[in-house]
Amino acid sequence: MDLTIPTGLKGRDFITTQEWSLEELESLFHLAERLKRARAAGEPTPLLAAKTLYMIFFDASTRTRNSFETGMTQLGGHGIYLSPDRMQISHGENARDTANVLSRYGDGIAIRQCTYGEGNAYLREVAEHSEIPVLSMQCDVYHPCQILADYMTIRERFGDTRGLKLGVAWTSAPNYVRPLSVPQSLILMMPRFGLDVTLAYPPEFRLMPQIEEQAKANADAAGSRFEITHCFEDAFEDADVVIPKSWGPLVHTQDVQEGIGLIDRYPKWRCDAERMALGKDHLIYMHPLPADRGREVTDEVIDGPRSVVYDEAENRLHVQKALMALVM
Amino acid sequence: MDLTIPTGLKGRDFITTQEWSLEELESLFHLAERLKRARAAGEPTPLLAAKTLYMIFFDASTRTRNSFETGMTQLGGHGIYLSPDRMQISHGENARDTANVLSRYGDGIAIRQCTYGEGNAYLREVAEHSEIPVLSMQCDVYHPCQILADYMTIRERFGDTRGLKLGVAWTSAPNYVRPLSVPQSLILMMPRFGLDVTLAYPPEFRLMPQIEEQAKANADAAGSRFEITHCFEDAFEDADVVIPKSWGPLVHTQDVQEGIGLIDRYPKWRCDAERMALGKDHLIYMHPLPADRGREVTDEVIDGPRSVVYDEAENRLHVQKALMALVM
Amino acid sequence: MDLTIPTGLKGRDFITTQEWSLEELESLFHLAERLKRARAAGEPTPLLAAKTLYMIFFDASTRTRNSFETGMTQLGGHGIYLSPDRMQISHGENARDTANVLSRYGDGIAIRQCTYGEGNAYLREVAEHSEIPVLSMQCDVYHPCQILADYMTIRERFGDTRGLKLGVAWTSAPNYVRPLSVPQSLILMMPRFGLDVTLAYPPEFRLMPQIEEQAKANADAAGSRFEITHCFEDAFEDADVVIPKSWGPLVHTQDVQEGIGLIDRYPKWRCDAERMALGKDHLIYMHPLPADRGREVTDEVIDGPRSVVYDEAENRLHVQKALMALVM
Missing domain, CATH: 3.40.50.1370 (Aspartate/ornithine carbamoyltransferase)
Incomplete structure (x- = not known):
């Protein structure tokens, strides 16, 4: 070779x-x-x-x-x-x-x-x-390395990535406040490769403003779309790929107890078979792992046929x- | 090669x-x-x-x-x-x-x-x-890896292992409760290679019943012997190889304080020159290390000419x- | 090669x-x-x-x-x-x-x-x-490995090391008591390679007596000089190389609190530009790192052109x- x-x-x-x-x-x-x-x-x-x-x-x-x-x-x-x-x-x-x-x-x-x-x-x-x-x-x-692996996994599945819809959705996972780095790196890079990104989170969970702005600029430059919504289901609707993943309300508050309280306020932001059914027939589920099983995602989804989490980890x-x- | x-x-x-x-x-x-x-x-x-x-x-x-x-x-x-x-x-x-x-x-x-x-x-x-x-x-x-090393060491010393007597003896070592895994793996494998195994322990220190039964079945299938005794000296009598080693009374009790109390009840279960003299002239002493010097074995024995503990460790x-x- | x-x-x-x-x-x-x-x-x-x-x-x-x-x-x-x-x-x-x-x-x-x-x-x-x-x-x-690196660094700079003046000076660094091993290894080996060593420390910070004696014997045998002084500046005066470094008053006391108290008694034992000016024009500053910046040495010196601390670390x-x- x-x-x-x-x-x-x-x-x-x-x-x-x-x-x-x-x-x-x-x-x-x-x-x-x-x-x-x-x-x-x-x-x-x-x-x-x-x-x-x-x-x-x-x-x-x-x-x-x-x-x-x-x-x-x-x-x-x-x-x-x-x-x-x-x-x-x-x-x-x-x-x-x-x-x-x-x-x-x-x-x-x-x-x-x-x-x-x-x-x-x-x-x-x-x-x-x-x-x-x-x-x-x-x-x-x-x-950035996680997002490289994510993109490699998507391209292995779909070939041309232009025009695919990627949903990046916040999920509720208790006990500790996770960093913003995964969703931020996703929204920055994916639009540059032509994916249309829908980012869904409850109002308190916004990402760093300059990152969201850069993501929009990247999408505009590439001719793809980048949208923010406060409705969980929007990330799944007609999607080709979803990456539902918890992060902390760090832009809103850096107080850990207040952060965990806010996370607990949105228990329905969990990926399940019902939400997966909103996407395209070939919709795939991704997660950087470790996932909080039962809270972020049901076992049925993460262990099911649409999950590519181990391919993603391998990449x-x-x-x-x-x-x-x-x-x- | x-x-x-x-x-x-x-x-x-x-x-x-x-x-x-x-x-x-x-x-x-x-x-x-x-x-x-x-x-x-x-x-x-x-x-x-x-x-x-x-x-x-x-x-x-x-x-x-x-x-x-x-x-x-x-x-x-x-x-x-x-x-x-x-x-x-x-x-x-x-x-x-x-x-x-x-x-x-x-x-x-x-x-x-x-x-x-x-x-x-x-x-x-x-x-x-x-x-x-x-x-x-x-x-x-x-x-299992420890027992592979033990068997390799025995074969290096004796060549044909069929008919050799191996004594596996419990010893008293204070402070913490050691696992059952070494004696259990010994009694399972050694009879399959033709060694006659005598296992000696105080009544409270029996091994898992299904392991003792499997050891007996292995010995029967191989035409070798497997015996259990509650007399320390039986393991040394006429032996070719002894492996005196502490383990906890875990089948009897999983309470740590009670376990340590039981260990302290049998201070005479220690390998010394007198016991070594009960075996054959070529009797060798083995131990997976670390040994509790002074309690499990005297320095005289573990550092003496019959000890093969470093060969065993090397293997x-x-x-x-x-x-x-x-x-x- | x-x-x-x-x-x-x-x-x-x-x-x-x-x-x-x-x-x-x-x-x-x-x-x-x-x-x-x-x-x-x-x-x-x-x-x-x-x-x-x-x-x-x-x-x-x-x-x-x-x-x-x-x-x-x-x-x-x-x-x-x-x-x-x-x-x-x-x-x-x-x-x-x-x-x-x-x-x-x-x-x-x-x-x-x-x-x-x-x-x-x-x-x-x-x-x-x-x-x-x-x-x-x-x-x-x-x-000893630190001192090998030090000597390699000095030789790279000066070629022939015979007759160079090396100042080894105690410095004040708070919070914890450092070992004697660096200055002791320096005074033992450097005179053997022909360097003249001036060792400066406050009275309570002497090194082990047998090491100081061996250093003197090494210097005598090699025809070089080894001197001890209680004046910080003596180590810099006309020097080619200085290694100002903290150590504990361990020969005097092994009580940690008393030791830290003694260290705090000599805050002026710090390497700065003024002291560096006492040496030869080509004077170099060395330190095994990590240095306590501000206490052992000023940033100006350790980050300045005479500092060879990264060459020393590399060696x-x-x-x-x-x-x-x-x-x-």
């Missing part, structure tokens, strides 16, 4: 898809498809032999860590799992020192830092001082391998 | 030796011996190049983690150490999602979960949903490499 | 530079330079293919872990990060068992144990029982790779 890597992206950061052109994103998807086929065929892909990716996790993770670390192994390199409580970040080391030192040792820095109002700023500060690429594994604003591996091979 | 791998075992789970035929276990030991010789000769053995094993530890470990992870490196792949408190298992992710997602990324799932009444059930649930092999690193019922590496190379 | 490895050092422990001859240290620096050039040229250096280094951390670390683990990857092997709370060391496993078992699995044991009065003793005990080399990643007495990678390739 031809695994030639275009060189133009070497050294580039990946913090949001917004900073990558459509052509650059297309070259990533093209490589991801070839890497997926190479893996299925058992062909070795040592594109990053003996290279090291530092993976700094301020927040717990299963899919993200395992897909990045496994990806590095499959590319011939190694991912180092770092959590700040075991690093000297907990002794007050600043982002500048972390960035400079890791730049001297290895080949890439991946970070997950989802604290509202802090995560993206930390990634940007590390990137400013780093000589090696900085990759987002999710921050408070963006989760994390392939898009991230492509990303790392391109920039590292 | 010929490191051709028989293909018939690819994809098989390894949760208990009971589910593997003698011929299958023999092919594993044969490969383990060749891998041991290859390592001694400094020959590379890249049988699992670029493959990933997920190692999920619900309980702490030294030998198990290091032997599996080092084994993966020596086979050309990588082991990822995962502990549930850092995974989203702690956010309520179920076994089904864990199994399905890891199946899409890597090549094997190894699990250590020793909680009484839960461990084996968790392994079985992951195995049910996993498309890649599930390997036990110890559960509440079985510790963990070789049998596990063979296992992984066969199934992954 | 010629990466032939001299075989005479295979199997050697590295706990203090004092136990290595100048010729042995020179062969290490020679290999470190070649490995640095190979990395810059993108040449593969699989000198430790499929080998495993165990890295046991009793204390947190960024540079040390990442430089060792990345180094092993670049040499074709793998470093396993171990912390005692997740090993059975926390179940009472002794150094003898740890050493013996790891010797059977892998190829080297690196340890960081900085507890005053315990760390070095633990390393020595593991080394006594280990059949594979034991490498210090810092103990309570020595930090950790190269000297450690050379060390591992020589002994493992």
Whole structure:
């Protein structure tokens, strides 16, 4: 298999898809498809032999860590799992020192830092001082790798994505306040690839204003549609793809107790067979996992034939391998 | 060295030796011996190049983690150490999602979960949903890799194992209640290879009834003997091999304080030179480590010439490499 | 590039530079330079293919872990990060068992144990029982890898190091009591390479008497100078290199509160531009990081043109790779 890597992206950061052109994103998807086929065929892909990716996790993770670390192994390199409580970040080391030192040792820095109002700023500060690429594994604003996997999954199902309707719907999931990064990254990138996006949430759950505005601008530029509604069913109506997913009312309030109270106010925002029936016959259900079964979605839907959640999770591996091979 | 791998075992789970035929276990030991010789000769053995094993530890470990992870490196792949408190298992992710997602990324799932009444059930649930092999690193019922290493060690010493007497004896070790998995796996497998097993414990420390029954059935089928006694010395009398090891009175009571009280009732159940003198001249002492020195065994015995505990620990590496190379 | 490895050092422990001859240290620096050039040229250096280094951390670390683990990857092997709370060391496993078992699995044991009065003793005990080399990643007495990196950095700057003046100065850094290992290793090794060392500290912050005496003996044998002063500025006066760094008054008191109180008594022991002006025009500032910015050193100095802290941090990678390739 031809695994030639275009060189133009070497050294580039990946913090949001917004900073990558459509052509650059297309070259990533093209490589991801070839890497997926190479893996299925058992062909070795040592594109990053003996290279090291530092993976700094301020927040717990299963899919993200395992897909990045496994990806590095499959590319011939190694991912180092770092959590700040075991690093000297907990002794007050600043982002500048972390960035400079890791730049001297290895080949890439991946970070997950989802604290509202802090995560993206930390990634940007590390990137400013780093000589090696900085990759987002999710921050408070963006989760670009998840959305790459989502788009790859949609394209595998439908081929041409232009004119497909994607519903992005808030769901009610108790106990903790989830970041805004998944819906925000979805509404930013999907319209650029021609999907018509309907975003549904209760009034208190709006996304960051500048992100919603950028999503509208992206849709206008691409000739696709981006709409916001406060009716859950609107996201399903005649849709090709739905991604129902909980997030916190963080733009409205950052008080955790008040946030959980607001989430509990909308128990009917749950994806079930009845809502799925509103979409097209070929409607597929997606979720980045872990889903709160019973609250965000019924078992019937997530374990049913329209669910592609495991394909979606798998594609994390392939898009991230492509990303790392391109920039590292 | 010929490191051709028989293909018939690819994809098989390894949760208990009971589910593997003698011929299958023999092919594993044969490969383990060749891998041991290859390592001694400094020959590379890249049988699992670029493959990933997920190692999920619900309980702490030294030998198990290091032997599996080092084994993966020596086979050309990588082991990822995962502990549930850092995974989203702690956010309520179920076994089904864990199994399905890891199946899409890597090549094997190894699990250590020793909680009484839960461990084996968790392994079985992951195995049910996993498309890649599930390997036990110890559960509440079985510790099959330890017993593979024990058998390899015995065969290295004695050659033909038929007719050897193995004493498996409970010992008193304070402070915490150890799982039943080591003695249970010993009595299940050793009689199948022709060893006559004497199992000695105080009345409150019986093993799970169905395991003791299966051990008896295995001995009957193989023409070997399996006996249970409540006298510590019976395990040593005329023995070729003794494995004195503490476990908890879990079948009798799952109350931890009551369990520790029962353990403290039998301080004389300790392996010492006097007991070792009851066995044959060539009697060897084994223990899976860590041993509670002074309580389970005297320093004189565990550090003496009859102790093969480090050979036994080393063989963990070789049998596990063979296992992984066969199934992954 | 010629990466032939001299075989005479295979199997050697590295706990203090004092136990290595100048010729042995020179062969290490020679290999470190070649490995640095190979990395810059993108040449593969699989000198430790499929080998495993165990890295046991009793204390947190960024540079040390990442430089060792990345180094092993670049040499074709793998470093396993171990912390005692997740090993059975926390179940009472002794150094003898740890050493013996790891010797059977892998190829080297690196340890960081900085507890005053315990760390070095633990390393020595593991080394006594280990059949594979034991490498210090810092103990309570020595930090030899840091000093190798420091010397490599100085030689890169100045070429011939004979007759250079090195100032090692205590600085005030609050909140916690740092080990003596960095200044102690500096005063032991630097005079052997011909540097004249001035060590400055407030009276309560003396180093271990036997180390100060050995440093003097080393200087006498090499024809260089070693002086102790209680005046901060003496370390800077006419110096070529300064390494201002905090440590605890551990020889004086091991009471933490009293120690922190003593540290707070000397707030003026801080490296700033005024002090830097006392040295030669080409004076360079070094620090092993993480530095307490504002207390140990002003931002102006550590981020200024005379600071070589990131070169120094980078050289950790190269000297450690050379060390591992020589002994493992």
